Amino acid sequence: MQFGVFTVGDVTTDPTTGHTPSEAERITSMVTIAQKAEEVGLDVFATGEHHNPPFVPSSPTTMLGYVAARTRRIILSTSTTLITTNDPVKIAEDFAMLQHLAGGRVDLMMGRGNTAPVYPWFGKDIRDGIPLALENYALLHRLWREESVDWDGRFRTPLRSFTSTPRPLDGLPPFVWHGSIRSPEIAEQAAYYGDGFFANHIFWPKEHFIRLVELYRARFEHYGHGTADQATVGLGGQVFLRKNSQDAVREFRPYFDNAPVYGHGPSLEEFTEQTPLTVGSPQEVIDKTLTFREHFGDYQRQLFLLDHAGLPLTTVLEQLDLLGEEVIPVLRKEMDGMRPARVPDGPTHTARLETARTETVRESAG
Template sequence: MKFQVLDIVPHLTNPVTGRAISPDERLSQTLTAARYAEELGFDAVALGERHAGAFLSSGVTVLLGAVAATTSRVRIGTGVTVLSILDPLRVAEDYATVDQLSRGRLEIVIGKGNELRQLPMFGIKEGEQWDALAEKYALLRRLWREQDVTWEGRFRPPLQEVTSLPRPYAGAPRVWHGSATTRTSASLAAKHGDPLFSANAIQPRDNYAVLIDHYRREYAEQGHDPRFAYVGAGAGFLYLADTTQEAKQAFGPTYEQMVAHHLRPGNHTPGNEMTFRDIDSAVAAGPVLVGSPQQIAEKILWWHEAFGHDLQSFSLPTMIPHEQQLHMLERLAAEVLPVVRRAAPTTLWSDEDPYGARPAVHGRTVADAAAEIEKTRTLTPVRAPDPHA
């Protein structure tokens, strides 16, 4: 299994202690955690996008550009790019810029978005988000794969022979599809032969397994190679301690206050309620990673029994001091990741994955580019200017 640190950049006050930090400090923490994740050997880092509620991730491409510029190995992704409300031409331009900055390390997750308050802000009527997502993704695919694109649709003005710039670093980046409550996104992923990312954030395990099973069936029915039906899974709140009882005692009051806040009218999308209201039930059967390293490893493998997933995402508990969050990352890297990697191997991002060697599959490898530069230097050495010329 591969592992990703995901931050949707919530800007929350701890409901128990009242602790809060400034926006600039919160954004700095996001970038620090991304660099730290790379140093600790995580495979990917991702940032979410929200335009309503207590989040600082509306300018996610700006943040991803900073991550790209300050890391060198880790894959860079989104969780999620709310394509249903965005202009696909701007998405093509902005994310290709991040792809260039990262030299081909970008993969994005697209979705309709579960925050209904975002829709009217961008002129999308409730109920249209699924159609908007499908249409805009079809256009995004063309913009990243073709030049001089001529197009007409419902959700943006027509295009006439448009080539988006910059071009992606080495062919179109891989696109995952976020799935939380309906089969629609799972079907769209299967149609295009793309991987699926299950939210796995607040509902029981079986609710997400139904969507994943639907995706795999449709993926095969569409004629795609089932070896590449990759699945990612998110998680609810993370809190790691020496023992599970210690973790529940330390984080339980905060968790239960967060659930109470989420369940208030207007704070959640109908049909997407949190069903595990106390910390004991959440640890036993919910989508949280709260407990000892052994408990967390066992929980991930319990999900893997149902999901067969290839990528596991973690989100840090941003309401607690950042030093404590980073210490949890350290312990995850040292005590959890090796156990799960051994028990649940995957071909994702390996030589068997069509995107595993990106950019090699879509263009020159980094080594090829370096060799060409070196060859050019050898053939045309730089000469000092002639002072008498």
């Protein structure tokens, strides 16, 4: 089981102090968070991709390449790579390069994005969102696996005998997650390719996401990649921790109430009841996170959102200490202990490479 944090990179005013970080401050803090995540024993750091204020992570591979040079173990991922508005050729090249720089500690999560204006900014039409996601990934999948690609599609110019460079590290493309909060077509796409499916269920009730995950698992088995419970599933989550729940609620409430993404709507209590958000003690976070397995089955990756809504960096680093010292060791032991032997662990380059080599030997022997 892999545990990590993801950031959306928002620049938000701290409602308790009135301080608004500069873009430079926010970018630097994201790097600090990634390094701290590795220090406290987390497995994954992931960043979103946004091209509009108040967000700063417009170039995830640039940030992750910088972080790669300052870390040694942690997996570096995106929590969204916009497969709809990025050129698949550039994605193929950028992430293969990042693979080499990070020694294989790289994967990525494909997403359509939830900001309508981003499509025309990159010459696309939001009404083509699903067709773009399907066609662009079909090309990307081939670019990483074929030395010479001929391609004709609807949304880009043709390719003739094109070779994407550099080639994936060890001939093994980065692991791909397909992220969705509402689209069954994306769950189907993930299942078709045997990739991972990530349900970032941080805003909506679990029942909606249970249906998406169940669809993905059933179709994963249908396409012959393994049994339904062997499909690779990731989940999002949000936490705010203090030693006792009263302090956590009191401290986090002004951030929740004023946050652009969910403030001025349901109360903090309503939101924590209906979504994965946990505001409380380490034990409360452990207890609630363990219920995710009851709802979704055994899964491979859990990412938490910590650095949002204007929370100062010092507070986020304190959250990481509590998460790494008191929460993750318990969750890891419990989750791994309950997972049947036939259900795979979270994907890593090393493990996937060993599997690929074993299969090659088996095929040669056959």
